[in-house]
Amino acid sequence: MSLSPSKKMKDFLKEVFFRLLPKFSLSKDRASVLMYHSISDRQDFFSAVSPEVFNKQMAYLAAKKREVISLAELIRRLRAHEPLGGSIALAFDDGSRDNYTTVFPLLKQYNFPATIFVTTGLIGNPEYCSPEELREMHDSGLIAVEPHTLSHPKLAALPRADADHEIRESRRVLQDMLGVTPTLFAYPYGNFSEETVSLVREMGFAGAVAVQEGTVNPATDLFRLPRNSIDRSTTFEQFRGKVSRAIDRYVSLKALFHL
Ligand SMILES: [Zn+2]
Numbered sequence: 001m002s003l004s005p006s007k008k009m010k011d012f013l014k015e016v017f018f019r020l021l022p023k024f025s026l027s028k029d030r031a032s033v034l035m036y037h038s039i040s041d042r043q044d045f046f047s048a049v050s051p052e053v054f055n056k057q058m059a060y061l062a063a064k065k066r067e068v069i070s071l072a073e074l075i076r077r078l079r080a081h082e083p084l085g086g087s088i089a090l091a092f093d094d095g096s097r098d099n100y101t102t103v104f105p106l107l108k109q110y111n112f113p114a115t116i117f118v119t120t121g122l123i124g125n126p127e128y129c130s131p132e133e134l135r136e137m138h139d140s141g142l143i144a145v146e147p148h149t150l151s152h153p154k155l156a157a158l159p160r161a162d163a164d165h166e167i168r169e170s171r172r173v174l175q176d177m178l179g180v181t182p183t184l185f186a187y188p189y190g191n192f193s194e195e196t197v198s199l200v201r202e203m204g205f206a207g208a209v210a211v212q213e214g215t216v217n218p219a220t221d222l223f224r225l226p227r228n229s230i231d232r233s234t235t236f237e238q239f240r241g242k243v244s245r246a247i248d249r250y251v252s253l254k255a256l257f258h259l
Contacts, residue, residue, distance in 0.1 A: 006259050013259075017250045018241035025066070025244055026086035030215040031074055032243050033089045035227035038096040039103050047231040051102050057230070057239050058110050061088060066243065070113040070144060071184055075207045075222055084216060088243055090114040091209060091227060093148060093186055095122060100133040107142060117148035117186035117209070120173040131177050138178045146184040147171045156193035164199055171203070184208065190227075197223045214251040 026032060037047035039054045049057075061068060067087040069077075074089050076082075090107075092099050095118035107114055116137065122128040129137075137143035147170035149155070155163045167185065174182050183206040187196065190211025200208050200223055207222035214226040228242040241247055 006257075009257060010254065010259050013250055013253050013257075014238065014241075017246040017253070018235075018238050024246075025064070026215060026248075027245065028083050028086055030217050030248070031069075031084040031087045031089060032215050032247060033071065033074070033091055033209065033225060033227040034242065035209075035211060035229045036090070036092045036103075037094055037231070038098055039092075040096070040098045046233075047229075049230060049232060049234070051098075051106075053236075054103070055106060056236065058106060058112065060236075060240070061112070061243065062110050068110075068112040071115045071207070071209070071225075072144060073113075074216065074225075075184075078216070078218065078220065078222060081218065084218075091186065092116045094119050094152070095129045095134070095148070097127055097129055097133070100129050100137060104137055104140075104143065108140070111142070113142050113144070115144040115146055115184060117146050117184075118170075118174065119148045119150070119152045119188070120170040121150040121152075123173070123177075134174075135178060138180075144184065145174060145178060146182045146186070147174055148186045149188055152188040154189055154191040155187060155196045156191050160195060160199070163196055164203075167199060168203060187211075192224075213247065215248055 036049060038045045039051055040048050041050050042048045067085055069087045069089055071089045077084055095116055099116050124130055134145050138145045149166040150170045153166060171182050185200050185205050185208040187210055207225060209225045209227050211229060212226040213228055216225055228247060230239060
């Protein structure tokens with residue numbers, strides 16, 4: 001298999017920036033949201049990060065005294081025009097059961113807040129969190145449990161009424177379970193259209209996260225918050241890049257070269 005020129009170029013840029021810049025923390029007007037899925041040794045999940053690697057990443061943030069804030073706090077700062085402080089926010093998509101068994105104890109240890117975006121149709125399936133587990137995490141005050149649709153569809157491909165149902169019903173399920181109205185939303189696959197964004201906004205959510213790479217800055221649209229994906233292929237150097245100035249340089253250079 002031969003690599004396309006643009007893939008080669010991307011790899012080259014990644015290599016350069018992620019090697020040279022990680023020692024520079026994010027600038028004070030920015031924040032980086034990290035997106036995880038499963039934290040486990042499962043080989044059938046490309047996105048799964050092993051517990052050892054995840055622990056090493058959290059230990060790095062703690063050792064560097066990086067400020068880890070909740071997504072709700074990030075949105076509050078954006079709305080209040082307060083400095084983002086080069087902070088980090090953690091998000092976990094889908095509601096995989098290891099988020100409770102592995103991630104929750106670790107985050108308690110570090111006292112790092114996080115948001116879990118749950119595909120509500122999967123709740124109670126043995127590989128996903130149960131209602132009791134979600135409630136316990138929510139009640140801890142450390143973890144925000146927010147909706148990620150009922151069945152994880154590509155929302156942009158759905159008729160408006162179906163997209164509305166997917167979003168609204170997943171919010172209702174969590175509201176009934178937790179006794180509070182969810183305020184954040186994650187688009188499955190980071191897939192959305194203008195219509196999806198207006199649906200989410202009109203439903204009264206405070207913000208929504210996408211999967212576009214890059215950092216949050218004062219001009220970021222609250223309904224298109226970028227996230228930097230961390231998966232099994234992410235090297236430690238790349239992880240450091242994604243919580244530093246390197247990710248911004250990489251994203252702007254990528255745009256320059258139309259990659
Ligand atoms: Zn998802």
